[in-house]
């Protein structure tokens with residue numbers, strides 16, 4: 001049956017807000033917007049007193065890291081990864097990844113996220129979770145070759161390329177893949193070359209951590225900056241998207257702009273790990289597509305994209321020393337249209353012919369009163385818990401706060417148990 005989102009106001013791609021109903025056809029596309037008569041065939045979804053926004057796009061993360069939320073806080077990136085995270089991840093099996101990803105899905109759907117990017121291990125199990133929960137994603141096997149012998153490094157590269165080929169288009173097309181070297185300095189040059197060539201052959205994009213901390217700045221030990229190195233190897237491209245982009249020279253910003261490489265800003269993770277202040281305003285001024293991501297729940301510590309919008313606006317002003325930098329409309333765009341564009345996924349806009357990936361935000365809270373400016377509210381005052389309904393690909397995943405594709409109590413129980421067991425095995 002067609003879905004009719006009735007009685008609400010909608011956020012248009014130009015960030016104007018208007019009173020309108022939205023009809024979604026049985027293929028999951030928006031086919032009409034306006035004052036629409038409900039027909040007998042329509043399945044109504046009440047949006048009275050609410051704002052209908054594009055579903056939020058989480059442009060960088062590691063879903064199953066929900067299992068490590070609150071496990072090793074208050075450390076800088078390298079120590080955190082090497083002393084705590086990587087030893088514990090080595091204990092995670094495919095069923096742990098599925099349990100962690102389900103927990104992430106509960107959190108994302110409840111807070112209006114409809115699409116996300118994921119770099120991790122055991123991708124087939126993640127794809128199953130995406131299939132069953134109804135979300136949309138761009139996924140890839142994260143490759144790290146430092147500390148591995150040649151054979152193990154080659155096997156990791158093979159796995160990333162095989163996964164990229166096998167799962168592209170899975171879950172009725174909601175899953176797309178990418179080739180995901182962890183970062184220029186954690187993958188050797190030969191492996192990076194194979195990954196770039198393999199992504200090109202398979203016609204899938206590349207995604208990697210980029211210039212996150214000072215330790216990222218001499219990837220091959222020759223003193224060549226990561227921007228020049230990544231550009232020379234072909235990592236920078238108009239289909240690629242780079243996470244973090246904190247420590248960037250003017251030349252690196254120009255290279256990102258010239259190649260059309262998007263950047264996913266991860267403000268909470270950058271603050272928590274004290275990675276630095278990303279030059280978001282300069283990137284946007286240079287014409288780089290800047291999206292938003294939570295990173296994993298262990299460095300955030302939640303997956304609420306409303307938090308990310310607020311953090312990005314706040315820290316963007318601090319970084320630019322300018323209260324007018326990274327305004328509300330910019331972060332709303334980063335969390336919606338720019339996210340979809342960076343990941344090469346459909347969505348991010350409420351318009352006829354677009355896929356119906358939507359979040360319906362209840363505006364009745366005291367913290368959203370008065371209604372001077374609803375774009376301001378989305379950026380600065382709304383919370384994930386204000387989301388009433390979440391729709392992805394025309395399917396209702398959250399209706400009046402109730403998850404329709406997951407049993408949250410069971411998901412939490414299993415994730416809690418598996419997280420505790422993994423940490424015990426690692427200690």
Ligand SMILES: CSC[C@H]1O[C@@H](n2cnc3c(O)ncnc32)[C@H](O)[C@@H]1O
Nearest residue numbers: 085119120142143144182209295296
């Ligand atoms: C090889 S799979 C992905 C890999 O990335 C790790 N990770 C999580 N957060 C960050 C971050 O902020 N910078 C770099 N790497 C990160 C994650 O634990 C996985 O091992």
Ligand SMILES: [Zn+2]
Nearest residue numbers: 061243295296
């Ligand atoms: Zn990350």
